[in-house]
Amino acid sequence: MPTPPAPEAKARYIWREGFGVTGLGSDGPMTGTADPRPGSPRGEETRTLILDTAERMFVERGYSGVTMRALTAEAGVNLAAVNYHFGTKDALLLEVFRRGSLAINRERARLLREAEALAAPGTAPVRDILRALFEPPLRATLAGGEASGGRSIYMQFVARAALDGPAEMRTMLERDVRHLERFVAALANALPALSRPELLWRFHFAMGVLHSIYHDLKRLDALADGVCDMSDADAIIGRVVDFAVAGLEQPLPLG
Amino acid sequence: MPTPPAPEAKARYIWREGFGVTGLGSDGPMTGTADPRPGSPRGEETRTLILDTAERMFVERGYSGVTMRALTAEAGVNLAAVNYHFGTKDALLLEVFRRGSLAINRERARLLREAEALAAPGTAPVRDILRALFEPPLRATLAGGEASGGRSIYMQFVARAALDGPAEMRTMLERDVRHLERFVAALANALPALSRPELLWRFHFAMGVLHSIYHDLKRLDALADGVCDMSDADAIIGRVVDFAVAGLEQPLPLG
DNA sequence: CATTGATTCATACATGCGTTTGAAATAAGG
DNA sequence: CCTTATTTCAAACGCATGTATGAATCAATG
Numbered sequence: 001m002p003t004p005p006a007p008e009a010k011a012r013y014i015w016r017e018g019f020g021v022t023g024l025g026s027d028g029p030m031t032g033t034a035d036p037r038p039g040s041p042r043g044e045e046t047r048t049l050i051l052d053t054a055e056r057m058f059v060e061r062g063y064s065g066v067t068m069r070a071l072t073a074e075a076g077v078n079l080a081a082v083n084y085h086f087g088t089k090d091a092l093l094l095e096v097f098r099r100g101s102l103a104i105n106r107e108r109a110r111l112l113r114e115a116e117a118l119a120a121p122g123t124a125p126v127r128d129i130l131r132a133l134f135e136p137p138l139r140a141t142l143a144g145g146e147a148s149g150g151r152s153i154y155m156q157f158v159a160r161a162a163l164d165g166p167a168e169m170r171t172m173l174e175r176d177v178r179h180l181e182r183f184v185a186a187l188a189n190a191l192p193a194l195s196r197p198e199l200l201w202r203f204h205f206a207m208g209v210l211h212s213i214y215h216d217l218k219r220l221d222a223l224a225d226g227v228c229d230m231s232d233a234d235a236i237i238g239r240v241v242d243f244a245v246a247g248l249e250q251p252l253p254l255g
Numbered sequence: 256m257p258t259p260p261a262p263e264a265k266a267r268y269i270w271r272e273g274f275g276v277t278g279l280g281s282d283g284p285m286t287g288t289a290d291p292r293p294g295s296p297r298g299e300e301t302r303t304l305i306l307d308t309a310e311r312m313f314v315e316r317g318y319s320g321v322t323m324r325a326l327t328a329e330a331g332v333n334l335a336a337v338n339y340h341f342g343t344k345d346a347l348l349l350e351v352f353r354r355g356s357l358a359i360n361r362e363r364a365r366l367l368r369e370a371e372a373l374a375a376p377g378t379a380p381v382r383d384i385l386r387a388l389f390e391p392p393l394r395a396t397l398a399g400g401e402a403s404g405g406r407s408i409y410m411q412f413v414a415r416a417a418l419d420g421p422a423e424m425r426t427m428l429e430r431d432v433r434h435l436e437r438f439v440a441a442l443a444n445a446l447p448a449l450s451r452p453e454l455l456w457r458f459h460f461a462m463g464v465l466h467s468i469y470h471d472l473k474r475l476d477a478l479a480d481g482v483c484d485m486s487d488a489d490a491i492i493g494r495v496v497d498f499a500v501a502g503l504e505q506p507l508p509l510g
Numbered sequence: 511c512a513t514t515g516a517t518t519c520a521t522a523c524a525t526g527c528g529t530t531t532g533a534a535a536t537a538a539g540g
Numbered sequence: 541c542c543t544t545a546t547t548t549c550a551a552a553c554g555c556a557t558g559t560a561t562g563a564a565t566c567a568a569t570g
Contacts, residue, residue: 046547062419064319068528078549083529085547162471164317164419177477184478197482204475205464205498211471212463215414220459222432223439227452243460243502250501253493301517323558333519338559340517 047085049075055096059157063093063164090166097161097172100154105179107136122189126248129186130241134210141214142233206244302340304330310351314412318348318419345421352416352427355409360434362391377444381503384441385496389465396469397488410469461499468495
């Protein structure tokens, strides 16, 4: 049969529910690629190409701002390729997220363990904890600079998809929040003077500082006439962490 | 003529370009209101109703997530009312933004003048400047609580629209950035030890703290099992300002 | 009361979307 | 070489969307 194989044959395409009826009509001229070897099974290559292109375009234009036609045209693959490899547009979004999320969370956990190993039990300094939390996503975001090419802009993607994407995406993000609890616990140890609400509010604001890097960098660019260097990732990470540390370690308000 | 009056007759509907051809077809059953007095010219009332409903729904579902059919159904007006009063969906979005933006920026400017009047020339304290910048949008966002009804959720709207909306919207936001320059200037006076890049980075992070209130409050809610009180607007504003002040006033890094 | 201008209404239209289809192309196995 | 499983392709399909149309309704005016 020429139709896609049975569900889960290769852990892909879990879809299929109804049928259409072939008839007549027109959709305008196709804008597909002009690949000179049609039908060649480059398989995994196409899949990765779609994922990379989708990740970049979702960041630039938002979930509903990216049409399958624009996506496949830019990736240079056939319109039907996305449905063949991922089933639906929603499933593609979830896969893009999963791919980036896994890598970042693994790296965060590794850095946190490292920081805790260096200090006496339960006494890792605030700065090291924040660095473990901030550095992986920031490095992923800032890598490559203008020309990208480096690595993924995953966090920008997350920020957009959380607002814009399908409900399942938001559920997935909430599960991701559980991952943050280890960092809150570490901070609670490092800042024993803070009540739980006080700590949580400050943690929330610290996350806001982190997010300021993928939101509105255009605003900063507009205000600074080129005096802010966006290319030095290490320097930026240092600034972000410094600001958040200052907020977290500020003395308790009077009263 | 029954068609809308000439452009700019009442500073509305600036649109109109082509014509359609009446023919046959069906669009499914209409879901319009069942208002018992059809054709009654309640005019301005309808316009405001659309604006309010649009503002709320754009926040909840994003620009492209709100269809004109859903919007008009929820507002209880006819589908064609939006095009009659605003021309296009894009124009409606811009109008929603303009309405909220004007009020907030006016209030910000007023508070800044007030703070500067109380101090010696060019010496307004950091905390007062930040309060002028943060309080108007925060109060607008936090007012009303769960049941809303209070006043606008304008900033959430802006955050979403900037990502999601038409290109013209982003242009409008950039123009809005110019408004922030007065606050940067005031902070430069209050923090003379900071170099311009240092100041601009810290200002950018402070804006991130502000934005943390309309992004991801769900995350905070998930982490805190009800221990964080979201209802006391004054307390929240105090916390946000405290955090940002600590970051802005932190000592310069060594080296 | 007839006229006029503004607004609402039901319905239609054209377009673009995500998705499906069936066949063609490819590579691997025996 | 024939078969088989996988992938690509052009073309459509059905549906939902933003917008347009023209008649109906209402309020005000003279």
